[in-house]
Amino acid sequence: EPEVTQTPSHQVTQMGQEVILRCVPISNHLYFYWYRQILGQKVEFLVSFYNNEISEKSEIFDDQFSVERPDGSNFTLKIRSTKLEDSAMYFCASRSSAVENTEAFFGQGTRLTVV
Amino acid sequence: ILNVEQSPQSLHVQEGDSTNFTCSFPSSNFYALHWYRWETAKSPEALFVMTLNGDEKKKGRISATLNTKEGYSYLYIKGSQPEDSATYLCAFPTGGGNKLTFGTGTQLKVEL
Numbered sequence: 511e512p513e514v515t516q517t518p519s520h521q522v523t524q525m526g527q528e529v530i531l532r533c534v535p536i537s538n539h540l541y542f543y544w545y546r547q548i549l550g551q552k553v554e555f556l557v558s559f560y561n562n563e564i565s566e567k568s569e570i571f572d573d574q575f576s577v578e579r580p581d582g583s584n585f586t587l588k589i590r591s592t593k594l595e596d597s598a599m600y601f602c603a604s605r606s607s608a609v610e611n612t613e614a615f616f617g618q619g620t621r622l623t624v625v
Numbered sequence: 626i627l628n629v630e631q632s633p634q635s636l637h638v639q640e641g642d643s644t645n646f647t648c649s650f651p652s653s654n655f656y657a658l659h660w661y662r663w664e665t666a667k668s669p670e671a672l673f674v675m676t677l678n679g680d681e682k683k684k685g686r687i688s689a690t691l692n693t694k695e696g697y698s699y700l701y702i703k704g705s706q707p708e709d710s711a712t713y714l715c716a717f718p719t720g721g722g723n724k725l726t727f728g729t730g731t732q733l734k735v736e737l
Contacts, residue, residue, distance in 0.1 A: 514668065543724070553669075553714065553727040566723050601669070610656035610722035613671035 512536045516602050516617035523592055523624055531587045531620045533602030542585045543603040543614065544577065546570075553601070559585065560608070592624045627651060629717045631728035638705050638735055645701045646731040648715030652696035659716040659725060660689055660700055669714060672700075705735040 515534045523529050535542050544556040557567045559577055576588045585604075589596055599621050603614040629650045638644050650658060657676045663669040673682045678693040686703045702709055712732045716725035 541723075545725075545727075552729055553716075555724040555726065558720075558723050566720055608721065608723045610718040611674050611676050612722070613659060613674050614716075614725060615671070616661075616669040618666065618668045 512615075514602055514604055514615050514617040516600075516620050518620060519618065520621045521623070523622070525594060525624055526591050529589050529592055529622065531589075531600050531602075531622070533585045533587075533617055534583055535585055535602065535604030536606075536615055537583070539604035539606050539615070541565075541605040541608050542577075542579070543605075544587045545601045545603060545616075546598040547601070548595075548598040556587075556600075558608075565608075589622075592622075594624050597622055597624045627717065627719060627726045629715060629726050629728040631713075631715055631731050633731060634729060635732040636734070638733070640706060640735055640737050642705050642735075643701065643703045644705055644733070645699050646713060646733075648698045648700070648728050650696050650698070650715070650717045650728075652694060655693045655696075656722060657718050658691060658698050659718070660698070661714045661716065662711045663714060663730075664711040672713075700731075702733070705733075707735050707737060709733060710735045 517532045542559040547553045557571045558565045574590045578586050599619045601619045602617045605612050631648050660672040661669040673689045675691040680691045688701045691698045712730045714730045715728045
């Protein structure tokens with residue numbers, strides 16, 4: 511069965527360093543997302559991406575964050591200068607359409623720890 | 626701010642018990658409600674996408690109902706097994722369906 515894969519599964523980084531989280535969405539999906547869950551809090555939306563551009567972003571997704579689909583298969587989330595409060599589980603997801611009744615397929619997540 | 630709430634936050638049951646938990650969501654501008662199961666170290670996996678008021682969906686021992694007029698959905702597990710231990714998340718599509726707003730999750734632990 512097709513699946514979304516994320517690498518790495520864990521990343522520890524020093525505050526102020528740049529990190530890139532990688533995702534390979536399901537190959538025939540067109541809509542891509544990043545969500546995150548800070549420990550003890552709700553899963554929250556960061557950004558959606560369609561047709562090689564951001565279609566929507568949340569207030570969390572400030573100038574420190576960027577997304578890219580560099581080669582038609584990978585979908586990356588870059589955090590330019592990490593802060594302690596960026597520590598969270600980051601999930602990539604993909605969907606075949608953005609219609610409300612279309613399920614999302616999630617990766618297993620990357621646990622980012624900023625020290 | 627969109628309020629999607631789940632209760633209880635956590636639940637411990639014995640193997641063989643049946644259990645249920647709730648997701649509440651805004652009843653206006655309803656299009657769909659998603660349920661996901663998230664086992665530790667695995668991907669959250671879609672269980673159901675509910676769209677019609679009064680809908681009931683079933684997958685094995687797990688079923689879900691939907692009341693869009695009052696803004697809630699129940700998830701039922703019949704005869705819980707240890708492999709049902711997971712966090713169950715509901716999510717409400719917003720932004721024209723482009724993003725999901727998640728509830729707090731219900732963490733279920735099924736003990737032998």
